[in-house]
Amino acid sequence: MKLYYSPGACSLAAHIALRMTGAEFEIEKVDTQTKTTASGADYTRINPKGYVPALQLRSGDVLTEAPAVLQYIADRNPAAALAPAPATLERARLQEHLNFVSSELHKAFKPFFAGTPIADDARPAAEDVVAKRMIHIEALLADGRAHLVGDTVSVADLYLFVVANWCNFIGIDLGQWPNLAAFVERMAALTAVREAMTAEGLIH
Ligand SMILES: N[C@@H](CCC(=O)N[C@@H](CS)C(=O)NCC(=O)O)C(=O)O
DSSP states (O other), rough: EEEEEESSTTHHHHHHHHHHOOOOOOEEEEETTEEEESSBBBGGGGGGGGOSOOEEOSSSSSEHHHHHHHHHHHHOGGGGOOSSOOHHHHHHHHHHHHHHIIIIIHHHHTGGGGSSSOOOTTTHHHHHHHHHHOOOHHHHTOOOOSSSSSSOHHHHHHHHHHHHTHHHHHOOOOGGGGHHHHHHHHHSSSHHHHHHHHHHTTTO
């Protein structure tokens, strides 16, 4: 199994999940600007959509879209308990959170990763969009829960961690959402998170 990733991108969630399962996997870096992999392959032939993550299975099949990739990793490795059982309310909740992170939160960061630094006059409006989504997460975590779903880390936590942690790279103060800031800090301390971030060259 091979995960195509870009350092610190949303693919980091799948990378952490793979490490948490103990499964054998490889990673290959993708330059998402030139659409070339580290070994020189044309990435658009692997994932015609041109973005990461893409998970290439032993069969040769390629799975894309973060929520699908994350749930596949969780379901193929049930001992890691990264997702509630299918067809339960808890599983539907997990999907609810994965979809929220994907279609609402992740997308809110788009103006900050458009290739060129965001213009000063565009920044306040873009930050407002992020804040609107973060407030929802902050309210969820206000009931004292350590995880989005259940009592253990799920793939929704991993995806939320990766996206929320982008604030630390683009100068948005996570401290304005104290529950979320504490969540990010807890997740950042997990061994698999540190290992994946080190492997991607984000921390040393
Ligand atoms: N809908 C996709 C979005 C993936 C995505 O936005 N990936 C970003 C990194 S976080 C990327 O590769 N961007 C480069 C590009 O779009 O060319 C998913 O959920 O996997």
